[in-house]
Structures are given as C-alpha cells and as structure tokens.
Amino acid sequence: MTSFKKGTELTCSVEKLAFGGKGVARVDGFVVFLDRALPGQKVRARIVKKRKSYAEAVVLDVLEPSPHQVEPVCAHFGVCGGCRWQDLDYGQQLVWKRRHVEECLEHLGDVLETPVGEVVPSPRTTCYRNKMEFTFSGYRWLSPEEIARKEEAFDRSFALGLHVRGHFDRVFDIGDCRLESPEAMAIVEAVRDFTRRSGLPPYSIREHRGCWRFLVIREGKRTGQRLVHVITGDFPGAEKAVDSLTEFLRESGPHITTLVHSVNRTRAQVAQGDEERVLWGPGAIEEELGNLRFRISAQSFFQTNPLAAENLYGTARDFAGLTGAETVWDLYCGTGSIALFVAGHARKVAGFEVVESAIQDAYRNAALNKVDNCVFRVGDLKDVIRDPAVRGPGVALPDVVITDPPRAGMHPNVIKALLELAPRRIVAVSCNPATLARDLALLSERYHVCRVQPFDLFPHTPHIECVVQLDRKAKA
Numbered sequence: 001m002t003s004f005k006k007g008t009e010l011t012c013s014v015e016k017l018a019f020g021g022k023g024v025a026r027v028d029g030f031v032v033f034l035d036r037a038l039p040g041q042k043v044r045a046r047i048v049k050k051r052k053s054y055a056e057a058v059v060l061d062v063l064e065p066s067p068h069q070v071e072p073v074c075a076h077f078g079v080c081g082g083c084r085w086q087d088l089d090y091g092q093q094l095v096w097k098r099r100h101v102e103e104c105l106e107h108l109g110d111v112l113e114t115p116v117g118e119v120v121p122s123p124r125t126t127c128y129r130n131k132m133e134f135t136f137s138g139y140r141w142l143s144p145e146e147i148a149r150k151e152e153a154f155d156r157s158f159a160l161g162l163h164v165r166g167h168f169d170r171v172f173d174i175g176d177c178r179l180e181s182p183e184a185m186a187i188v189e190a191v192r193d194f195t196r197r198s199g200l201p202p203y204s205i206r207e208h209r210g211c212w213r214f215l216v217i218r219e220g221k222r223t224g225q226r227l228v229h230v231i232t233g234d235f236p237g238a239e240k241a242v243d244s245l246t247e248f249l250r251e252s253g254p255h256i257t258t259l260v261h262s263v264n265r266t267r268a269q270v271a272q273g274d275e276e277r278v279l280w281g282p283g284a285i286e287e288e289l290g291n292l293r294f295r296i297s298a299q300s301f302f303q304t305n306p307l308a309a310e311n312l313y314g315t316a317r318d319f320a321g322l323t324g325a326e327t328v329w330d331l332y333c334g335t336g337s338i339a340l341f342v343a344g345h346a347r348k349v350a351g352f353e354v355v356e357s358a359i360q361d362a363y364r365n366a367a368l369n370k371v372d373n374c375v376f377r378v379g380d381l382k383d384v385i386r387d388p389a390v391r392g393p394g395v396a397l398p399d400v401v402i403t404d405p406p407r408a409g410m411h412p413n414v415i416k417a418l419l420e421l422a423p424r425r426i427v428a429v430s431c432n433p434a435t436l437a438r439d440l441a442l443l444s445e446r447y448h449v450c451r452v453q454p455f456d457l458f459p460h461t462p463h464i465e466c467v468v469q470l471d472r473k474a475k476a
C-alpha cells in the first residue's frame with residue numbers, strides 16, 4: 001500500500017486536468033493533484049501536502065511525455081507565475097477548459113437546456129494582453145541556468161520583472177514575455193536599465209521602504225498607443241528620478257505615447273497609486289472594440305484581451321436578442337464597454353458599478369462614441385439594485401439584464417432582486433464557472449438556462465469566460 005506522507009516519492013500516470021489547472025492522478029484509488037503535470041504523462045513526483053481525501057505533489061521527472069505536450073514558446077516557462085499551460089497544445093487547452101465548465105455546471109442537470117458550446121478560441125495566443133504589471137525588487141531571483149553560468153556576474157540587488165511561480169516575494173528579470181509585444185518588452189528593458197542606475201532603491205516588501213515599486217504598460221492593440229505607468233513608494237527624490245526617467249525614455253523609447261507617475265503609500269503590493277502626475281502625453285490611451293473607441297486611463301479597468309473580448313461582447317449582445325425597444329441594465333458595468341456595445345440596439349441602457357472613476361470613464365466613453373442613450377450609476381449593487389433614487393427618474397425597470405460580476409459572482413441580494421424584477425431575459429457573463437454554476441442554480445427558480453458559450457480570453461492559463469442566456473419561465 002502506497003504511503004502518501006509528505007516527502008514520499010511515487011510514480012504515477014496523469015489522467016486529467018482539474019479545475020484550476022493541476023494534473024490529477026489516482027494512486028491505489030487515492031487522488032493526487034500534481035503541479036505542472038499534463039494528462040498522458042507518466043511522472044515521478046514528491047508528495048508536498050497530505051489531506052484526508054487527497055494529496056498534493058510536485059513533479060520531479062517526466063518519465064513518459066504526454067501526446068499533447070508542445071515546446072513552450074517562452075524561455076521563462078516553469079519559473080514564471082503566468083502561462084502554466086504553455087506546454088499543452090492549444091486545442092487541448094480548449095478541450096479541458098470546456099470540460100471544466102461542464103463539470104462546474106453538471107449539477108444543474110436538466111436545468112441546462114443545451115450542451116455547453118465549444119470554446120471560442122482567442123484570436124491571438126501570444127501578444128494578446130493589453131496590460132502587464134511588472135514588479136521592482138531588491139532581491140533578484142536567478143534561475144538554475146543563470147547560476148550555472150558562473151562566468152557571468154549577475155547584479156542580484158535589483159530586479160524588474162515578474163514573480164517566480166508560487167513566490168510573491170521573488171522576482172526574476174523578465175527578458176521576453178510572449179504575452180506582451182516586443183515594443184512593450186523594449187520599454188521594460190529601458191526602464192530597468194535606467195532605474196538600476198538611478199541610485200534609488202527598489203521598494204522592499206520586508207522593510208516597507210524604497211522608491212521603485214511597479215511598472216505597468218498598457219497598449220492599444222488596434223491603435224498602437226502605449227501608456228507607461230510608473231508607481232513609486234513615498235521616497236525622497238522619487239519625483240525627480242521619475243522626471244529624469246521620462247526624459248530618458250523620451251530620447252530612447254520611441255514606442256511610448258504617454259507616461260504617468262503615481263505614488264503608492266500603502267503596504268499593499270498592488271500596482272496602483274495616488275497623486276497621479278501625467279508627465280508626457282494625454283495620460284490615457286485609446287483602444288477600438290467593434291466600431292467603438294474607448295479611452296483607457298492609467299488605473300481604469302479594461303478587458304486585458306480586447307480582441308477576444310470583442311467576440312464575447314458580440315455574443316452577449318446576440319444572446320440579449322434586442323429589437324431596439326428595450327431597457328437594458330448592465331450590472332457590474334466597469335467602464336461601460338458592454339453597455340456601449342449594446343446601446344445601438346436598445347432604447348435605453350443603465351450601467352451600475354461600484355468604482356466611481358470607472359463610471360466617469362464610462363460617461364467619457366459614451367461621449368467619445370456619441371452615444372446618448374446610456375446612464376451610469378455608482379454604488380454597491382447589493383444595496384442599490386432596488387433603489388429607485390439611485391436608478392433615477394429616466395430609467396425604467398429592465399426588459400433585459402446583462403450581468404458581468406467579479407470572480408466571486410453575484411451577491412445573494414442581487415440574485416434575489418433579479419428574481420423579483422424578473423426581466424424577460426438575463427445574459428450572464430462570468431469569469432468563474434464555479435460561482436456561475438451557483439448563481440445559475442439560484443436563478444433557475446424562475447429562468448431556463450438556454451445557452452452557455454465559453455470564450456478563451458487567457459490562452460496558456462486555466463481561466464475561462466462564459467456567456468449564458470437565461471429566459472424567464474412562462475407562468476404556470
């Protein structure tokens with residue numbers, strides 16, 4: 001009988017991928033989750049955690065490869081925290097993503113009227129992200145290959161890059177990220193070069209002190225515009241150093257359209273800051289989605305894979321089945337992209353969102369596109385969804401609701417309100433099949449779940465988005 005004690009080494013065959021991305025093997029009937037394993041592989045692995053009904057293990061050696069294994073396109077694969085499925089054939093990634101949606105929705109049984117659709121692939125599988133966040137660190141992590149190159153002297157006291165997989169406190173110098181454009185990577189290189197020589201220290205997450213914290217690059221995939229957002233700590237000389245960095249990039253970084261500096265005074269390791277200073281250009285970029293143009297400022301939310309999001313929004317609009325006569329509510333509207341996408345097909349659209357700056361962006365985007373039948377309301381939906389005062393006099397109750405909540409899904413108050421408001425159709429957009437399944441089960445009290453269409457917005461990761469059409473049941 002195999003022991004599953006921590007530290008035990010075993011050989012096993014990987015059967016499938018679990019929701020979340022880990023490989024699954026059964027050893028003597030006991031489930032073992034394997035980090036970085038693919039179905040079809042035979043591996044030697046070491047148990048790192050033992051629970052009552054399962055164990056977790058790391059792969060030490062691949063003894064037999066998976067038939068679906070491919071050569072990863074990125075040199076940092078395995079070390080980097082992103083792209084964990086880059087060594088799995090893209091077609092298979094889509095197969096497993098669909099299966100995970102099916103598994104999550106399985107318990108809905110007959111409520112689900114049609115099978116889950118085939119996953120719509122991302123138009124691009126590399127260079128698809130329009131936003132990347134890079135972290136500065138005073139402790140540069142070196143790969144075993146770099147350490148082996150003893151003849152090279154590596155400066156370990158400064159890094160600008162991404163986090164090492166599973167380690168929030170380790171950063172490696174990224175040279176070539178395949179999710180980003182070569183132009184954006186050239187900016188990372190130039191910023192690293194300048195800041196390393198600046199004499200000012202990277203921010204330390206242990207001492208909570210230092211200058212350089214984050215570099216965020218946003219890129220309009222259709223417009224080619226690029227925004228550089230430098231986030232520093234509250235450190236003497238930081239402002240002057242960013243001014244000099246701006247001058248340096250103006251001379252050497254031809255790919256930049258605008259540069260913004262902000263200060264993060266908090267201990268939270270988030271790439272956001274206050275006191276935004278626009279040092280170069282308009283302080284925002286524009287992106288095109290369908291026939292709309294969106295203004296994206298340094299800290300506003302925008303879908304990170306715009307080309308795939310365009311397909312998703314188009315399907316959300318199709319599922320809404322609008323004739324031009326409807327009042328549509330766009331719940332969790334962010335900067336209004338879905339509201340604006342459907343505005344031309346509806347009488348009136350009302351967007352609801354908790355972040356005030358996103359609402360300002362939504363109005364700006366409506367004006368930019370000369371859309372005049374949308375209103376946007378700020379507030380926590382669980383409190384404001386039934387509040388006529390927040391809704392305002394010009395907004396009728398909805399014929400159709402489109403809802404796109406964060407990963408946690410909809411609050412029970414929002415579900416309850418939807419069941420009472422009972423629009424004839426609900427289109428649910430979700431980035432988390434598990435919370436989607438929970439919300440659909442609750443809504444099924446009054447709604448048929450007609451269609452589920454998954455979209456891949458994040459190639460090489462286990463993430464999957466879904467658009468679902470729900471139609472109100474006829475009264476018995």
Ligand SMILES: C[S@@+](CC[C@H](N)C(=O)[O-])C[C@H]1O[C@@H](n2cnc3c(N)ncnc32)[C@H](O)[C@@H]1O
Nearest residue numbers: 332333334337353354355379380381404405406
């Ligand atoms: C997945 S995003 C969707 C944004 C938008 N539909 C889009 O496609 O760009 C979820 C949005 O819900 C907002 N949000 C989160 N919790 C909320 C709440 N309790 N009430 C209202 N909005 C909320 C977030 O700020 C975010 O903009």
